[in-house]
Amino acid sequence: MGRACPPCSFGKPPMSLAHVILGLLQHQERTGYDLKTECFDDGMSHLWPADQAQIYRTLDKLESQGSITCTVEIQHDRPNRKVYRITQAGEAELTHWLQTHHPLPVLREPLLVQLYFAAQLPNEAIVYLLEQELEARQEKLAQCETIEALSLSHPTASREQELHQLVLDLVKQREQTYLDCLEQAIRAVHRLSDRNNP
Amino acid sequence: MGRACPPCSFGKPPMSLAHVILGLLQHQERTGYDLKTECFDDGMSHLWPADQAQIYRTLDKLESQGSITCTVEIQHDRPNRKVYRITQAGEAELTHWLQTHHPLPVLREPLLVQLYFAAQLPNEAIVYLLEQELEARQEKLAQCETIEALSLSHPTASREQELHQLVLDLVKQREQTYLDCLEQAIRAVHRLSDRNNP
DNA sequence: ATCCTATATATGACTAATCATATAGTAGCA
DNA sequence: TGCTACTATATGATTAGTCATATATAGGAT
Numbered sequence: 001m002g003r004a005c006p007p008c009s010f011g012k013p014p015m016s017l018a019h020v021i022l023g024l025l026q027h028q029e030r031t032g033y034d035l036k037t038e039c040f041d042d043g044m045s046h047l048w049p050a051d052q053a054q055i056y057r058t059l060d061k062l063e064s065q066g067s068i069t070c071t072v073e074i075q076h077d078r079p080n081r082k083v084y085r086i087t088q089a090g091e092a093e094l095t096h097w098l099q100t101h102h103p104l105p106v107l108r109e110p111l112l113v114q115l116y117f118a119a120q121l122p123n124e125a126i127v128y129l130l131e132q133e134l135e136a137r138q139e140k141l142a143q144c145e146t147i148e149a150l151s152l153s154h155p156t157a158s159r160e161q162e163l164h165q166l167v168l169d170l171v172k173q174r175e176q177t178y179l180d181c182l183e184q185a186i187r188a189v190h191r192l193s194d195r196n197n198p
Numbered sequence: 199m200g201r202a203c204p205p206c207s208f209g210k211p212p213m214s215l216a217h218v219i220l221g222l223l224q225h226q227e228r229t230g231y232d233l234k235t236e237c238f239d240d241g242m243s244h245l246w247p248a249d250q251a252q253i254y255r256t257l258d259k260l261e262s263q264g265s266i267t268c269t270v271e272i273q274h275d276r277p278n279r280k281v282y283r284i285t286q287a288g289e290a291e292l293t294h295w296l297q298t299h300h301p302l303p304v305l306r307e308p309l310l311v312q313l314y315f316a317a318q319l320p321n322e323a324i325v326y327l328l329e330q331e332l333e334a335r336q337e338k339l340a341q342c343e344t345i346e347a348l349s350l351s352h353p354t355a356s357r358e359q360e361l362h363q364l365v366l367d368l369v370k371q372r373e374q375t376y377l378d379c380l381e382q383a384i385r386a387v388h389r390l391s392d393r394n395n396p
Numbered sequence: 397a398t399c400c401t402a403t404a405t406a407t408g409a410c411t412a413a414t415c416a417t418a419t420a421g422t423a424g425c426a
Numbered sequence: 427t428g429c430t431a432c433t434a435t436a437t438g439a440t441t442a443g444t445c446a447t448a449t450a451t452a453g454g455a456t
Contacts, residue, residue, distance in 0.1 A: 016308050017442080023315035033404050047314060048306050051444055056405065077452060079404040098315060099323055101330040102308040104338060106413095107372075108246050110214050110300040116245060116365045117221035117296060119358040125297055132299040140302060159391055160317040166386050167314045170379055174305075177375040181368055188364050193357055215412080231434050249414055254435065275422060277434040304443095 014102055017058050018067070020048050022094040025068060025086040032056045032082065043164075046144055046171050059084055067093050115185070126189045134182045141175040144168065212300055215256050216265070218246050220292040223266060223284040230254045230280065241362075244342055244369050257282055265291050313383070324387045332380045339373040342366065 024030065024039050032055050040050040059082075062068045067090030073081040086094070111133050118126045148168055222228065222237050230253050238248040257280075260266045265288030271279040284292070309331050316324045346366055 014308065015441090016306065016311065020311055023311070026315075031404075037403095047310055049304060052405090053407080053445080054443060057407095060406095075403090078402090079450065081404070094315070095318065098312050098319060099327065101327065101334070102312075104331075104334050105305065105307055106247060107303065107305055108214065109303055110212065112245055112365050112368060113214065113218055113221070114296050114300075115361060115368075117224075117292070118361055119356075120293065121296060129297065129299065133302075136299070136302050158317075162390055163313055163316055166383065167310050170310060170313075170383060173379055173382075174375070177372070181371055184371075185364065185368060192360055213411090229434075235433090250435090251415080251437080252413060255437095258436095273421095273433090276432090277420065279434070 016102075017048065017050055017054060018062055019094060019097045020044070020050070021055070021058055021062065022067060022086055022090050022097075025084055026091060026094060029083050029085045031084065032059050035059075043147060046147060047167065062090070066090070123189055123192055123194055126192075127186055130182055130186045130189065134179065134186075137175060137178045137182060141172065141179065144172045144175055148172070214300075215246065215248055215252060216260055217292060217295045218242070218248070219253070219256055219260065220265060220284055220288050220295075223282055224289060224292060227281055227283045229282065230257050233257075241345060244345060245365065260288070264288075321387055321390055321392055324390075325384055328380055328384045328387065332377065332384070335373060335376045335380060339370065339377065342370045342373060346370070 021035065024035060024044075030038070032052075035055055036050075036052050040048070040055065044050070059068070059070075063070050063084070066087060068084045068086055070082050070084050073083055075081060111129070114129060115126070118129075219233060222233060222242075228236070230250075233253055234248075234250050238246070238253065242248070257266070257268075261268050261282070264285060266282045266284055268280050268282050271281055273279060309327070312327060313324070316327075
């Protein structure tokens with residue numbers, strides 16, 4: 001049943017974090033620590049936040065499936081580093097994944113559920129909820145603006161950097177839309193009939 | 199340490215599905231099967247899709263924590279039904295949750311990752327990827343429109359229905375924004391420098 | 397002398413969610 | 427007669443992700 005595919009993972013589920021890591025390693029060899037501090041805590045944070053534990057475990061998985069290799073750099077003043085590099089198999093895997101359409105991620109927003117069941121709350125309580133969300137969203141947009149500053153300081157706009165900028169713009173636009181929606185929702189709740197209130 | 203709180207779950211993590219179920223049961227008593235077929239497969243699908251197995255396990259948890267009770271209705275032509283009702287403790291829990299601000303859900307979009315690492319692909323391949331996503335998003339928006347039809351057929355706009363309509367509008371607007379962003383991204387990729395191409 | 401931070405990897409425990417499968421009776425259809 | 431669909435609940439296995447904690451060393455601050 002199905003085609004045999006021992007050393008690669010085609011046909012298997014998404015494993016998106018694995019492919020993010022492949023994408024990062026393709027650009028430059030790195031350790032798990034590098035990935036965490038230089039990538040996932042920084043430019044990747046708005047795109048694909050990742051936990052340290054999950055990064056290390058994914059590196060193990062990628063190595064055991066042959067998509068990356070590892071060499072240990074012995075350090076005497078500090079703990080040894082395990083430096084990972086992408087293999088040819090890993091590059092093929094990445095290229096394939098980059099061209100494959102993946103199912104839309106499911107977005108579950110607690111706020112919308114709250115709004116859905118909010119009939120028992122007075123309008124002010126609902127507005128308060130929306131305002132708290134608005135604040136959190138504003139903070140998040142502000143974080144995105146920070147990333148932009150770093151990106152713009154690089155004047156040479158390579159194809160790669162153009163794409164990074166495009167992604168960042170899309171994320172920022174997404175966040176801005178959330179803000180617009182929330183403000184609109186607040187106005188809508190103000191217009192809500194207040195009958196049947198507790 | 200911390201305040202003791204034996205029979206309730208205040209202070210614990212989100213458990214959002216549990217609260218969605220509480221919200222649904224507050225309106226009307228239901229079985230797990232009812233919840234799945236009448237709620238989560240229907241009007242709730244765009245808001246909080248839920249797996250059958252998870253629904254049943256969450257019902258168990260809610261019952262054991264005292265937020266809902268269960269009575270078995272014996273049926274002879276069909277399997278027995280376990281009918282769940284919300285308790286006072288459950289209502290208190292729900293009311294509290296409804297008024298609490300919850301952390302923003304993290305959205306990880308494989309497409310944006312693909313775009314981020316797409317420099318090695320020719321522009322046409324990137325556009326193709328975006329067009330596939332566009333198609334999937336159009337389908338999803340079409341599903342949302344279907345739900346609206348059901349909602350509008352109810353002419354009496356109670357406070358509850360107004361809120362349901364508001365939520366649906368927000369979801370639809372979110373989807374429409376995705377479509378706009380994708381079209382914009384496609385135009386941007388067409389303008390992308392094609393240097394450094396494979 | 398003590399504490400904190402940075403560097404670096406690893407493991408255990410847990411939640412949320414998904415998928416597959418089991419059980420079991422009725423009813424309709426071909 | 428067998429096949430499928432509907433009603434109804436339950437469990438096992440697995441993935442993705444999070445949180446906490448362990449280990450170990452160097453260097454700077456208090």
